[in-house]
Amino acid sequence: MSDAAAIRVRDLVVARGHAGARGFVLRVPSLELSGGTVLAVLGHNGAGKSTLLETLAGLLTPQSGSVEARVGAPALVFQRPLLLRGSARWNVEVALWVRGESRAARRARADAALARFGVAALASQEATTLSGGEMRRVALARAFATEPSALLLDEPFDDLDATARERLVVDLRAALVDSHLAVALVTHELRHALALADRIAVLARGVLVQQGRRDDVLRRPVDPQVAGLVGMTNLLPGELVGRSPIGCWEVALAGGGRLFADAAERPPGRRIVAGVRPEHVKVDADGDDRGLVGSGRVVELLSDGALVTAWIEWERLRLRTHLLAGRGLGHELKIGDTVRIAIRPEDVHLMPAPIDTPP
Amino acid sequence: MRDVAEIALRTLAVSGSALAIALALGIPAGLGLGRRRFPGRGLLVATVNTGMGLPPVVVGLLVALLLWRSGPLGSLGWMYTPQAMVVAQVAIALPLVVGITLAAVGGLADDWHLQVRALGASGWRAAWLLMREIRPGLLAAVIAAAGGILSEVGAVAMVGGNLEGETRVLTTGILMYTQMGRFGDALALAAVLLGLTFVLAAALTVVQQQRRRS
Numbered sequence: 111m112s113d114a115a116a117i118r119v120r121d122l123v124v125a126r127g128h129a130g131a132r133g134f135v136l137r138v139p140s141l142e143l144s145g146g147t148v149l150a151v152l153g154h155n156g157a158g159k160s161t162l163l164e165t166l167a168g169l170l171t172p173q174s175g176s177v178e179a180r181v182g183a184p185a186l187v188f189q190r191p192l193l194l195r196g197s198a199r200w201n202v203e204v205a206l207w208v209r210g211e212s213r214a215a216r217r218a219r220a221d222a223a224l225a226r227f228g229v230a231a232l233a234s235q236e237a238t239t240l241s242g243g244e245m246r247r248v249a250l251a252r253a254f255a256t257e258p259s260a261l262l263l264d265e266p267f268d269d270l271d272a273t274a275r276e277r278l279v280v281d282l283r284a285a286l287v288d289s290h291l292a293v294a295l296v297t298h299e300l301r302h303a304l305a306l307a308d309r310i311a312v313l314a315r316g317v318l319v320q321q322g323r324r325d326d327v328l329r330r331p332v333d334p335q336v337a338g339l340v341g342m343t344n345l346l347p348g349e350l351v352g353r354s355p356i357g358c359w360e361v362a363l364a365g366g367g368r369l370f371a372d373a374a375e376r377p378p379g380r381r382i383v384a385g386v387r388p389e390h391v392k393v394d395a396d397g398d399d400r401g402l403v404g405s406g407r408v409v410e411l412l413s414d415g416a417l418v419t420a421w422i423e424w425e426r427l428r429l430r431t432h433l434l435a436g437r438g439l440g441h442e443l444k445i446g447d448t449v450r451i452a453i454r455p456e457d458v459h460l461m462p463a464p465i466d467t468p469p
Numbered sequence: 470m471r472d473v474a475e476i477a478l479r480t481l482a483v484s485g486s487a488l489a490i491a492l493a494l495g496i497p498a499g500l501g502l503g504r505r506r507f508p509g510r511g512l513l514v515a516t517v518n519t520g521m522g523l524p525p526v527v528v529g530l531l532v533a534l535l536l537w538r539s540g541p542l543g544s545l546g547w548m549y550t551p552q553a554m555v556v557a558q559v560a561i562a563l564p565l566v567v568g569i570t571l572a573a574v575g576g577l578a579d580d581w582h583l584q585v586r587a588l589g590a591s592g593w594r595a596a597w598l599l600m601r602e603i604r605p606g607l608l609a610a611v612i613a614a615a616g617g618i619l620s621e622v623g624a625v626a627m628v629g630g631n632l633e634g635e636t637r638v639l640t641t642g643i644l645m646y647t648q649m650g651r652f653g654d655a656l657a658l659a660a661v662l663l664g665l666t667f668v669l670a671a672a673l674t675v676v677q678q679q680r681r682r683s
Contacts (some may be wrong), residue, residue, distance in 0.1 A: 167587055183589055192584040195602050204598070208590040252588075 116260040116292035117143040117166055117184060122175035124165050136161045138175075138318045141311065143260050143292035150303030150324075151296045152339050153313035159296040160189070162313065163262045166294060185258035189265040191249035193237035198229060198244075201237045202252045209256070223255035224248070226285055243274040247281075254285060260292040267302050279305050300341050304328075312336045328387075333461050337385040343430050344386040347463055350377050358455045366425030367403060371458040378462035385459040391431035393422060394439055395452030408447045418443070424451055472654075477661045480638040483551050483625075484618045487558030491614050495563050496607065499570025500599060504582070517571065520564025525557075529624030532557045536628060549630040554638070557624040562614035569613060573606020574599070608673055615669050619662070639665075 119141040126134045136158040143149055143166075153159050164170045166177060167186040185205070193201045202220035211219075224230045227247040232240060237248060246266065253261055266282065267275045283306055286293060297303050303310065304324070311321035312331075320332045331337035334345045348363035358370040359377055361384050369384050371377075395402050406424035413419075418433045418440040429451065433440035443449075502513060534540055536548045536556070547553045585598055600607060622640035629636035631645055639662040646655035 164583075169583060169586055186587045188580060188584060188587070190578075190580065192578065192580060194585075194598065195604070204590075205588050208588050208594050208598075256589075 115142040115144050116180050117141075117294075118176075118178045119166070120176050120178075122165065122177065123173045124161055124170055125173050126161055126170070134158065134161070134316055136165070136313075136316045138162065141318065141321065143294055145292050146290040147309060148286060148293040148295055148307045149309045149311055149321075150307035151294055151311050151313060152300065152303060153298070154339070155298065156315075157313040158316040159298075159313055160264055161316075163264050163294060163296055166260070167262055180259045182257065182259035184260040184262050185253035185256050186262040187246075187249050187253050187264060187266060189268055191242075191245040193240070193245055193248060196237060197234050198224065198237050198240065198248045199233040201248050202255050205252050205256045219255045220251070223251035226254060227251045227281055243270050243278065246270070246278065250282065250285075254289065258291070260294065261286075263293065263295045265297055266295065267297070267299070275302075282306065300339070310340065312339055330459055331385065331461065334383045334385065334464060337383075337459070337461060342385040342387050342459065344388060344391060346384045346386070346427060348382060348384055350380050350382055350460075359460065361458075361460070363425070363427060365427035367427060369403060369453060369458055370401065370455040371460050372456040374456075375458070375460045377460050381463040383461045383463050385461055386429070386453055386457060388419070388430045388432045390453060390457035391422070391429050392452040392454075393420065393431055393433075393443075393449040395450040399450075399452040401452045401454035401457075403451050403453055405448055406451050408443055408445050408449060411443065411445055413440075422449060422451060473657050473661060475634070476637055476639055476642050476658060477665070479551070479636075480619070480640075480662075481665070483554050483638060484558060484615070487555045487562060487618050488611075488615050490555070490559050491562035491566050491618075492611065494559075495566025495610070495614070496570050496600070499567040499610070500574060500596060502567065503571045503574025504599075514571065517564050517568045521568045523561070523564065524623075525561055525621045526623040526627070528557055528560045529627035532560060532624065532628045548628065549632060549636060551629070551636055553628040554625045554636060557628050558618040558621065561621055561624060562618050565613045565617055566610045569606060569610035570603070573603035573609075576606070577602065605677070608677055612670065612673055616666065619666060619669070 119138050122136070122138040124136040126136070151159050151162060161170065163186060165172055167184050168177070194204060199217070199220050202223050203216040206216040206219060221230060221233060224233050227250050229244055229247045229251065232244060237245070240248065250266070267278060270278065279302065295303065295306060307324050309322065310324050310327040312319050312327065314335055320327055320336050328340050331340050331342055337345055346363050346365065346369070348361045351360040351362050354360045354370055357373040359373065359375060361369045361371060361382065363369060363384065371384065392399065404424060406422040406429065408420055409423045409428065410421035411418060413435045416435055418435045420431050420433060420443060422429045422431060433443065502510065532553065533548070535542050536545065536553050537543055538548065547556070581602070585595055590598055620640065622644055625638060626641045626644065629638070629641065631637050631641040639658050642658045643655045643662070646658065
């Protein structure tokens, strides 16, 4: 994999702004982007995602460490697709013009790139009159036209309505599959990351806290903060009691109730946080279900039309679960209903408790 | 009538040279001042802004002091020559060009330069893209500078002297003929001056419209 790395980062330290209150330092010990792989960079606002991309693009000079890019510069697509005065075609051509390419070559490649993103018909339209979604497509076409060593995308789906976003995700994925590009995709929305990413890196306050294969990070976040970012939103503090007769780890939760975690989990200490993804909280359990933990009461329901989020009060805890809207439980469940809850041991992930939580 | 043509041609030569010099110096200065941050920049910007509103008579006085036989540049022997008038008109137009260019660069989004850098543009290509982007601002600078120096009378009268056949231009001619009560001659020169201003404005408008369409 190292040989295929389009960008390789070593011991990177990037300081931004002046030292002091507004100062910010990004630290990335090691990171690789490889061809044909999409790395999603997750983190809250101000975690350093854009700083990382701008450093990878060579726009920021690191204080120490190195960013090695294989032949060809990486192409960065900004959060706000910044188009220059002129036609959509010129906006794609300009990336080739700065490399001194001939007019004919520029035009051919620009038109091909615009077509790839479905905006060939807009080629001669003034860029500033395009819609947000169209501008983004032109910006992506511009990045692709340069045949970069890597593609760096900063919130590519921000500010788009749901339909436009979905279509862009589909088109972008098709373009990525064809191109075998190395891609870093910065987003604060997990769903976009999951739609495209093979790998996930998580930044928190300038520090790279976790990176790995997508499903590994989703299933085994290193701490509750990462867990929250990757959608493991049931975070239940508690204490490790010991091993159950069947070999599972038994956890006494601080809010009451007990959970069992799979034997394969390695408990990080006595005081832990048990993480459970909402889709792994089953609320129509019957007596035979593995992982039956007890009964709870529905206290809140929220539907976005496709998915219902239900909050279940169990002991002194609130569990969050997802149901499909409009059918089965997602249709029938009402506030105040009593449900039987099952959480299977293999779906419980143990993390160290943050130092600042009271025992 | 030969007079009028000769005065008009001289006006074009003097003001044209002044405009060319002011643009050649002012646009790069405005781009640089708009782009870079350095100590003393604030003072420089304030100086430019003051210069934009400088009364031409004051410019005339300063240029006269400079070019006077005993002045610092007296040895050039430019006083009461077309060169002196060009110097005065450059001094009037330069702050306008720098100031308007500067404002146009400042009007760009903060990340515009970052985007251009991300595209890999540097050197003359980056400067060209920048000028392309602020084209309406640059056109405004050209119009303001041309208008300012074509219609200006005080400074050129002071340093040119309105010498017949040497430094008489449209504005100083109008001034003189009006004072002499020769309104017919004054009106003839005024008509030419208005015509020049109109042709200039029309040419710039055409350029602006064409670029927008392409």
